[in-house]
Amino acid sequence: MMAKLTIPEEELMSPGHMGCLGCGATQAMRYVLKAAGRRTILSIPACCWAVMPGVWPNTCLQVPELYTPFETTGASISGIRAALDALGQEDINVIGFAGDGGTADIGIQALSGTADRQDNVLYIMYDNEAYMNTGIQRSGSTPIGTWTTTTPVGSTQEWEKSPKKNMTAIMAAHGIPYIATATTGYPEDIIKKVTKALSIKGTKFMQIFSPCPTGWKMDPALTVSITKEALSSRAFNLFEIENGAYKVTMKPKKTPLKGYLMKQGRFRHMPDDLIAEVEADLDSAYENLLHLEECTRKKA
Amino acid sequence: MVKELLTGNKATAYGAMLARAQVIPAYPITPQTTIVERIADLISEGRMETKFVKVESEHSAMAAAVAASNTGARAFTATSSHGLALMHEVLIWAAGARTPVVVVNVNRALGPPWSVWADHQDAMAQRDTGILQFWCENNQEILDTVIMAHKVAEDPDIMLPALINQDAFFLSHTSEPVDVPDQKMVDDFLPPFNPKEKLDVDDPKGFGSLVMPPQYMEFRANMARSMDRARDLIRKVDKEWEGLTGRSYGGMMDMYRCEDAESILFGAGTMMSTAKDVVDDMRNEGRKVGIARLRIFRPFPVDEIRYLADSVKAIGVMDRTYTFGQGGPLYNEVNAQLYNHTNQPFTKNYVIGVGGRDVVPRHIRSLFDDLEKVRENGYGEEGEIHWWGLLDGKTPREEM
Amino acid sequence: MPGTIDEIPITPINTTNSTAVKTGGWRAFRPICDTDKCIKCWSCWKFCPDVSIAIGEDGPIYDYDHCKGCGICANVCPVKCIEMIPENK
Structure with missing residues (x-):
């Protein structure tokens, strides 16, 4: 019997990579490459993905990849695109693939420059909500209440105190033509959005929520199912912003936030009143998203 | 050849034009600004075919230049003082990545105290990065050196970035008569950049990955050897340039x-x-x-x-x-x-x-x-x- | 692997497919599929982060040289036909 597959069969990521058990970021790469195809150049800064392809001379990636300093992904993909334009090779996809720290924190300046110039590139932030490659330190993308090695939970309760940085809103403020969120539990959705992004000229930004069992203190077998609970608890939302118009691409039935949190050691210390506070904020952020969808509809 | 009255900064822009720089990511800083302004003019006048990337910082200027060079384009940029200091990390990267980006630096003091005037701390502080360093004393030398530096840096035996230094205001903003070589002669002297290895979708390779301690030292020794080999090549290129223009800068x-x-x-x-x-x-x-x-x-x-x-x-x-x-x-x-x-x-x-x-x-x-x-x-x-x-x-x- | 400074490229240029690296040794639990129960939905193939499942006639074919034993396949299987067996048994 011929297999009926819902995502492209061709693999541009090989086994033998250095990703941890159940790594969401490797799934993200696998799906992005399935969508982008062979005529793609990747730029990867310091992050898990700087190590996972393998130690020289190995690589698990079947497309050309350029490793760069931590904060330079935006500038690097702009440089690649400028060179391709100069060399008359305009039909090649240029994709930056950076972690949340490399995007929301140290790389935000160069990314802002790229978006401001509307350079024709796709920037992908694979979001595992902390600096995982260096060993689980908090980043701008770490949500409230999270334990990390720099937000330890001792008697003084030094867990992460500030909300997850809203990168899509920051990118929307740059007026770029396409922004989307996605998660590794929905590969078809990633592929659809990457394909769409690559069909649009200008700067495109995607935030792919990618579970990290190691950093989230979670059973690696739960990498896929946890993304479904992240969505239903509103810890992460799937939407697109196309030319300023918001579209919520998945509206799952609400489940309690606590169910999502308690499966992960990084949240298990959170007291009920803090969970209630965070849940109210996440619910209101989701409502806000629906309002944005409503009031930007005409623009679509 | 045409004799024109050029400031050091204009001579720099002319050098980049004659060298046919394909990608120039650059960010303005006093007293380098008239270089980027002149490059923008030359492009808008149709005299220069270059992708000018107006980056948001010198760090990004150098990072974009390195990536462009890795993609197979001739890359050039210019900066000064704090801008060069901000580039420091990426200068080291450019050397390790073996991307022959040419950088003109207008030598200016660093603060505090704030100062925009001539001083050599900016360049000297880049001593250990692995970048070739050329130093100029007049505007003719700047123009000539931009062309010569590309030739030295891009040689398959060298493949290192190059820094060209010119003093703030004494050269950057002072006009001197400069012979502008004709394009044909420069094209014969400096062939198009064609690196042996580059980002290529038809021959996919990774560039700049993790290397373990048993190999890292060899990569550094390889860089050191290329840097040493540059001495003879610099002398040879200087002689060749002298044969074409009558101008030598003494080799080393x-x-x-x-x-x-x-x-x-x-x-x-x-x-x-x-x-x-x-x-x-x-x-x-x-x-x-x-x-x-x-x-x-x-x-x-x-x-x-x-x-x-x-x-x-x-x-x-x-x-x-x-x-x-x-x-x-x-x-x-x-x-x-x-x-x-x-x-x-x-x-x-x-x-x-x-x-x-x-x-x-x-x-x-x-x-x-x-x-x-x-x-x-x-x-x-x-x-x-x-x-x-x-x-x-x-x-x-x-x-x- | 090339060694001397004459043999190495000027900068690390990666060309060897990582398939040469056998990550199967990381595995503590081995996935086993009961192909009689398998409905060939290929969720296991789709979600495998280690690209270690091939599409076979009767169900998933595991590449035990590379499978790290994360258990995602067993977790996502809608008919629960994949079992994770401890490697030391």
Whole structure:
């Protein structure tokens, strides 16, 4: 019997990579490459993905990849695109693939420059909500209440105190033509959005929520199912912003936030009143998203 | 060739145009700004076919240039002072990635205190990055060096980035007559950039990955060897350029009236033009003096320094900056080359002209006088490192 | 692997497919599929982060040289036909 597959069969990521058990970021790469195809150049800064392809001379990636300093992904993909334009090779996809720290924190300046110039590139932030490659330190993308090695939970309760940085809103403020969120539990959705992004000229930004069992203190077998609970608890939302118009691409039935949190050691210390506070904020952020969808509809 | 009146910054832009730089990511900084302005003009006038990426910082300028070079395009950028300091990380990266990006640096002091004037700390602080360093004393040399530096940097045996230095305002904003070589001649001299390895979707490879300790050292040794090989190539390219234009910059070092000289001054940049003028006068007076001007700082002109050491009695080393700890950078380098050499002339360090302070003919003359005096009588109260012309509270500023 | 400075490229250029690296040794639990129960939905193939499942006639074919034993396949299987067996048994 011929297999009926819902995502492209061709693999541009090989086994033998250095990703941890159940790594969401490797799934993200696998799906992005399935969508982008062979005529793609990747730029990867310091992050898990700087190590996972393998130690020289190995690589698990079947497309050309350029490793760069931590904060330079935006500038690097702009440089690649400028060179391709100069060399008359305009039909090649240029994709930056950076972690949340490399995007929301140290790389935000160069990314802002790229978006401001509307350079024709796709920037992908694979979001595992902390600096995982260096060993689980908090980043701008770490949500409230999270334990990390720099937000330890001792008697003084030094867990992460500030909300997850809203990168899509920051990118929307740059007026770029396409922004989307996605998660590794929905590969078809990633592929659809990457394909769409690559069909649009200008700067495109995607935030792919990618579970990290190691950093989230979670059973690696739960990498896929946890993304479904992240969505239903509103810890992460799937939407697109196309030319300023918001579209919520998945509206799952609400489940309690606590169910999502308690499966992960990084949240298990959170007291009920803090969970209630965070849940109210996440619910209101989701409502806000629906309002944005409503009031930007005409623009679509 | 056409003779035009060009500032150092315009000469820089013309150099990039003649070298057919394909990608120029750049960010403005005083006193480099007129370079990026002129490049923008040349593009808008249709005289230059270049992708000009208006980045948001020097760090991104260099990062985009490196990525463009990795993609197979000739990349160029220009900066100054704090901009070069901000690039530091990516200069190291460019060298390790073996991307021959050419960077023109307008030498300017770093703050605080804020200063926009000529000073060599910016470039000297990049000594250990693995970038080739060319130093210029006039605007013709800047234009010529942009073209020559691309040729040296892009050679398959070298493949290292290059930094070209020109003094703030003394060159960047001063007009001089410059021969603008014709494009055909430059094209014959400098073929299109065609690296052996580049990002290529038809032959996918990864560039710059993690390397384990058993291999990392070999990559660094390979870089060191390329840097050493650059000496001969720089001499050869200088000769080739001389054959085409009649202009040589001395290969690895610019020696001026050093034959039979007993005392020489060694230093970098525009103050050495002044010094050459003074040497002419002093030679007329029968003084055996000469000038060695730094042309290449990396790789260091070891043979040239030792060659001079075999004939001169004293070398005064002029540093337009300091290393804060022990001596000016050029002084330390010169002494290092002499320690394992048979002939060791007397050396003294003159820290001078820091932060754009004028270096005028009488200073040069007094340096030679001092050098001869201390060679005979010992260093005296000032010691071997002398901050020349510091205000003493008694002498009027203009006398210092 | 090339070693001397004459043999190495000027900068690390990665060309060897990582398939040469056998990550199967990391595995503590081995996935076993009961192909009689398998409905060939290929969720296991789709979600495998280690690209270690091939599409076979009767169900998933595991590449035990590379499978790290994360258990995602067993977790996502809608008919629960994949079992994770301890490697030491």
